[in-house]
Amino acid sequence: MSGVVSGAVSAPLLSVEGVAVELPTPRGRLRAVDKVDLALAPGRTLGIVGESGCGKTMLSRAILQLLPKRARLEGRVMFGGRDLATLDPESLRRLRGPELAVVFQDPMTSLNPVLTIGTQIIETLQAHLGMDATTAFKRGTELLAAVGIPAPGQRMRQYPHQLSGGMRQRVAIAIALSCEPKLLVADEPTTALDVTVQAQILDLLAREQQRRHMAMILITHDLGVVAGRTDEVAVMYAGRIVERAPTPALFARMRMPYTEALLAAIPKLDSAPHTALPAIPGRPPDPTRPLPGCSFAPRCRYADELCGRAKPALEDPDDAGAPYACWHPISGARTSWSASSP
Amino acid sequence: MAVLEIEGDTALVSPVRKRHRLGGLFLAAVAWIVLIGLAAILAGVLPIQSPTDLDMLARREPPSAAHWLGTDQLGRDMLSRLIYGARISLTVGLLAPVIGVSIGACLGMLAGYFRGRLEAFIVGGVDVLLAFPPLVFALAVTAYLGQTVLNITLVIGILGIPAFTRVARAVTLSLSQREFVVAARALGATDSRILVRELLPNVALPLVAFFLLGVAVTIVVEGALSFLGLGVPPPAPSWGSMIGEGRESLDIAPWLAFLPALFMFLSVLSFNIVGDTLRALTDPRPGAL
Amino acid sequence: MAKFVGQRLAYLLPVLLAVSLLTFLIASLLPGDLAYTILGDQATPEKLAALRAQMGLDLPIWQRYGLWLWDVLHGDLGRSFRTGETVVNAVLDRLPVSLELMVLAELIGLAIGIPLAILCAVKSGSATDRFLTGLAFGNLSLPSFLVAILLIFLFAVQLNWLPATGWVPFGEDPLVNLRSFVLPALTLAFAEWPALMRVLRSDMIATLQEDYIAMARAKGLRPARILLVHALKPSSLTLVTVTGINIGRLIGGAVIVESIFALPGIGRLLVGAIQARDFIILQGVVLFVATGFVLVNFIVDMLYAVLDPRIRHGRA
Numbered sequence: 001m002s003g004v005v006s007g008a009v010s011a012p013l014l015s016v017e018g019v020a021v022e023l024p025t026p027r028g029r030l031r032a033v034d035k036v037d038l039a040l041a042p043g044r045t046l047g048i049v050g051e052s053g054c055g056k057t058m059l060s061r062a063i064l065q066l067l068p069k070r071a072r073l074e075g076r077v078m079f080g081g082r083d084l085a086t087l088d089p090e091s092l093r094r095l096r097g098p099e100l101a102v103v104f105q106d107p108m109t110s111l112n113p114v115l116t117i118g119t120q121i122i123e124t125l126q127a128h129l130g131m132d133a134t135t136a137f138k139r140g141t142e143l144l145a146a147v148g149i150p151a152p153g154q155r156m157r158q159y160p161h162q163l164s165g166g167m168r169q170r171v172a173i174a175i176a177l178s179c180e181p182k183l184l185v186a187d188e189p190t191t192a193l194d195v196t197v198q199a200q201i202l203d204l205l206a207r208e209q210q211r212r213h214m215a216m217i218l219i220t221h222d223l224g225v226v227a228g229r230t231d232e233v234a235v236m237y238a239g240r241i242v243e244r245a246p247t248p249a250l251f252a253r254m255r256m257p258y259t260e261a262l263l264a265a266i267p268k269l270d271s272a273p274h275t276a277l278p279a280i281p282g283r284p285p286d287p288t289r290p291l292p293g294c295s296f297a298p299r300c301r302y303a304d305e306l307c308g309r310a311k312p313a314l315e316d317p318d319d320a321g322a323p324y325a326c327w328h329p330i331s332g333a334r335t336s337w338s339a340s341s342p
Numbered sequence: 343m344a345v346l347e348i349e350g351d352t353a354l355v356s357p358v359r360k361r362h363r364l365g366g367l368f369l370a371a372v373a374w375i376v377l378i379g380l381a382a383i384l385a386g387v388l389p390i391q392s393p394t395d396l397d398m399l400a401r402r403e404p405p406s407a408a409h410w411l412g413t414d415q416l417g418r419d420m421l422s423r424l425i426y427g428a429r430i431s432l433t434v435g436l437l438a439p440v441i442g443v444s445i446g447a448c449l450g451m452l453a454g455y456f457r458g459r460l461e462a463f464i465v466g467g468v469d470v471l472l473a474f475p476p477l478v479f480a481l482a483v484t485a486y487l488g489q490t491v492l493n494i495t496l497v498i499g500i501l502g503i504p505a506f507t508r509v510a511r512a513v514t515l516s517l518s519q520r521e522f523v524v525a526a527r528a529l530g531a532t533d534s535r536i537l538v539r540e541l542l543p544n545v546a547l548p549l550v551a552f553f554l555l556g557v558a559v560t561i562v563v564e565g566a567l568s569f570l571g572l573g574v575p576p577p578a579p580s581w582g583s584m585i586g587e588g589r590e591s592l593d594i595a596p597w598l599a600f601l602p603a604l605f606m607f608l609s610v611l612s613f614n615i616v617g618d619t620l621r622a623l624t625d626p627r628p629g630a631l
Numbered sequence: 632m633a634k635f636v637g638q639r640l641a642y643l644l645p646v647l648l649a650v651s652l653l654t655f656l657i658a659s660l661l662p663g664d665l666a667y668t669i670l671g672d673q674a675t676p677e678k679l680a681a682l683r684a685q686m687g688l689d690l691p692i693w694q695r696y697g698l699w700l701w702d703v704l705h706g707d708l709g710r711s712f713r714t715g716e717t718v719v720n721a722v723l724d725r726l727p728v729s730l731e732l733m734v735l736a737e738l739i740g741l742a743i744g745i746p747l748a749i750l751c752a753v754k755s756g757s758a759t760d761r762f763l764t765g766l767a768f769g770n771l772s773l774p775s776f777l778v779a780i781l782l783i784f785l786f787a788v789q790l791n792w793l794p795a796t797g798w799v800p801f802g803e804d805p806l807v808n809l810r811s812f813v814l815p816a817l818t819l820a821f822a823e824w825p826a827l828m829r830v831l832r833s834d835m836i837a838t839l840q841e842d843y844i845a846m847a848r849a850k851g852l853r854p855a856r857i858l859l860v861h862a863l864k865p866s867s868l869t870l871v872t873v874t875g876i877n878i879g880r881l882i883g884g885a886v887i888v889e890s891i892f893a894l895p896g897i898g899r900l901l902v903g904a905i906q907a908r909d910f911i912i913l914q915g916v917v918l919f920v921a922t923g924f925v926l927v928n929f930i931v932d933m934l935y936a937v938l939d940p941r942i943r944h945g946r947a
């Protein structure tokens with residue numbers, strides 16, 4: 001295990017070690033995240049990519065310590081030398097905002113409907129930076145302007161329902177950035193938005209990330225989104241990381257059949273908006289009934305008897321800094337999903 | 343697909359435990375209702391004394407062999423009065439919601455099924471009835487009509503119509519879009535057939551749960567009327583009037599008020615427990631307790 | 632907002648009219664007629680006929696309703712044929728007592744119900760939550776006259792701390808006045824807090840699972856602010872509705888409680904009118920209470936709109 005750190009020079013800001021999340025459900029224990037290791041250096045970006053339901057949100061919530069009350073967390077989440085999983089609530093609270101921040105998937109639900117935009121920005125500034133109301137209001141207006149919201153002074157007095165989805169997500173980003181965090185976790189920040197504003201929001205995030213030299217985890221189900229915007233990509237399937245590589249390396253030479261399938265599923269720019277995604281055939285396994293072998297085996301073209309029997313570990317046999325979990329990795333340059341035969 | 347079928351073993355780990363805990367209370371509630379119900383039905387043949395015989399020499403006596411639960415301020419046997427009181431509470435308590443549920447179910451199902459003007463009219467009418475605080479309405483109507491068991495039952499029954507109408511309408515509304523109703527309609531079933539055969543069985547269960555809650559409310563309202571001396575006229579014993587009379591001697595013989603109070607509380611609680619359990623079982627939302 | 636108010640107003644008027652009609656019809660349920668009741672033993676055929684003609688009782692019922700409504704709209708609800716007091720005066724005289732009672736009871740109910748609901752929601756599923764929810768459920772099965780008896784027995788008879796009766800006007804001696812309200816208000820509050828708690832608890836539990844609460848936590852806000860501002864404010868919308876719906880029960884409770892504790896409020900007036908068979912007062916009080924109840928619910932609806940910015944900005 002090489003424990004790849006993106007931007008291997010500096011010590012990691014965040015390192016996730018053996019993190020697993022279990023949720024109790026009526027159908028039994030659901031292992032939403034299964035032994036995940038990750039590391040991220042200050043100022044770098046990591047993309048986490050995977051289909052819906054593969055555990056991306058649960059992983060991000062495990063990092064942020066925002067898991068549902070009944071969820072069980074295993075492993076360590078080291079952030080700035082401290083394990084967040086065992087940190088006392090008050091210290092954790094002080095980290096949130098100035099160190100750790102998040103942008104959620106759905107801006108329709110992540111802003112409080114009965115509080116003004118202004119209140120929701122100002123309270124963060126006051127909680128951590130000890131600003132008085134006037135200064136905080138001024139700073140809040142500046143923040144809104146910085147994320148590209150027109151007439152910010154007026155917006156401060158409005159309620160979330162008076163703003164469009166894209167505007168709300170900009171507000172959420174302004175709130176997340178308000179205390180200059182060292183790490184921003186963006187969980188599918190554009191999935192709930194109109195196609196036309198998706199790129200704007202992603203560019204905004206990338207711009208602010210660079211400007212503030214902030215580390216960022218960008219979660220998405222779309223490999224196309226991480227392509228130009230991240231330093232490293234981790235591909236997730238059924239709760240596990242199945243391939244991880246520096247972004248250019250991944251797109252130059254992906255090893256995992258699942259990654260390949262994901263790539264084939266990227267919506268083309270010229271496809272009409274709101275057409276169904278060309279999904280990967282088949283469905284992910286039932287997370288309450290783990291398979292003995294590779295979780296992708298039932299859907300994989302290359303699967304054989306070994307794949308159904310034993311689970312491949314996440315390993316990096318060529319020491320290329322790009323570990324993958326597959327018995328029969330794809331060799332050579334990018335192969336087309338449809339052209340390959342079992 | 344096979345994965346989805348084997349569910350029995352691990353399914354519903356925590357809810358099962360919850361149901362067991364509820365079970366004991368539920369059974370106790372049913373047991374009390376049965377006990378009090380039997381006593382009320384058999385009051386005539388039980389070896390108890392007359393509930394109205396006065397014994398001015400044995401007033402406010404503590405329990406004894408002759409009077410198991412003592413006597414009241416006029417020397418009447420408490421046990422016997424409590425049992426005959428159960429008769430009134432249960433008669434009114436059961437009959438009034440019958441009125442409410444029959445009329446309410448019809449109105450609610452018609453409103454929910456046919457929609458349109460009929461629905462607006464029914465909902466409006468129900469709203470007018472809801473504009474009267476229930477106890478005030480009951481007091482006023484019985485004051486004009488005369489205070490008899492029948493009148494009290496009728497009034498409380500009418501007061502219950504809005505609640506039942508709302509439940510029946512809500513359930514019908516949500517059901518009439520479902521496949522089995524749509525299918526029946528597509529197959530040419532008449533409206534009355536759909537209402538009776540397809541919808542009624544589904545509306546019935548939530549209504550039964552509400553019926554039991556209605557019994558609890560009715561016992562309270564009847565008790566309140568009698569407590570104020572504006573319900574069932576004396577000398578017929580009613581828990582409410584016994585509590586009202588016992589209140590005068592709280593300082594010297596508190597049990598005269600507390601015994602009927604206890605009976606009433608246990609009965610109301612029991613009907614609430616049974617009704618609420620049924621309601622939770624028929625409520626599709628998880629954890630709606 | 633204007634549209635919302637308009638809609639509600641358009642609904643309010645027909646309901647009020649129907650309420651007046653129903654009140655009038657209830658009064659006509661009286662077997663025999665009012666003239667007979669008023670004259671009682673002194674009724675002779677001539678006197679009856681004269682009184683009927685004077686009161687318009689010999690007119691057709693719809694005409695009588697029209698005349699009565701006309702008077703009502705001009706603030707004339709008639710006068711007691713026993714004391715000669717006008718209904719309006721009688722009601723206005725007693726109104727402050729009932730209002731004081733209900734406001735105190737509601738405040739106590741909220742003061743108990745809100746903190747307990749928050750506690751239960753935060754610790755939902757815990758032993759504390761199960762105990763309090765069970766207690767609330769049991770409490771809902773305890774009619775107010777039973778609570779009254781228990782409180783009188785405990786605090787007036789056994790401990791002798793508080794008076795069971797002995798009301799004096801607030802202006803005369805505020806302290807004695809408030810003391811005389813403690814037990815009645817507590818009695819009513821006993822029925823209020825469980826209902827408030829149950830609704831707010833289930834609402835808070837739902838709210839606490841919202842994304843915006845996770846967001847508030849992710850912002851590093853203090854737990855108190857998350858609970859009291861981010862969770863309680865959106866949850867309190869339903870609380871307001873429940874408070875409105877509960878007012879009907881509160882009024883019913885007030886009738887009983889005023890009778891038990893000898894408070895000279897509207898409830899006492901109503902019960903007294905029934906006992907004295909003073910049907911004019913009775914009719915007036917019923918109309919007044921029902922109208923007041925409808926209006927309060929209307930105001931609660933408006934309050935709901937004020938609290939919820941989504942409705943306030945006309946997306947209802």
Ligand SMILES: Nc1ncnc2c1ncn2[C@@H]1O[C@H](COP(=O)(O)OP(=O)(O)OP(=O)(O)O)[C@@H](O)[C@H]1O
Pocket residue numbers: 023024025030032050051052053054055056057058059068188221287
């Ligand atoms: N509160 C919860 N309780 C129980 N199971 C949950 C809960 N939230 C999510 N899950 C389950 O956990 C698994 C992982 O879900 P998660 O939300 O992390 O997926 P995701 O990758 O973020 O998907 P999406 O792209 O749809 O957001 C899924 O199987 C999901 O059904």
Ligand code: SF4
Pocket residue numbers: 256257258294295296297298300301302303304307312325326327328329
């Ligand atoms: S291990 Fe086998 S089943 Fe799994 S991805 Fe590789 S080839 Fe496919």
Ligand SMILES: [Mg+2]
Pocket residue numbers: 056057058105187188
């Ligand atoms: Mg997600």
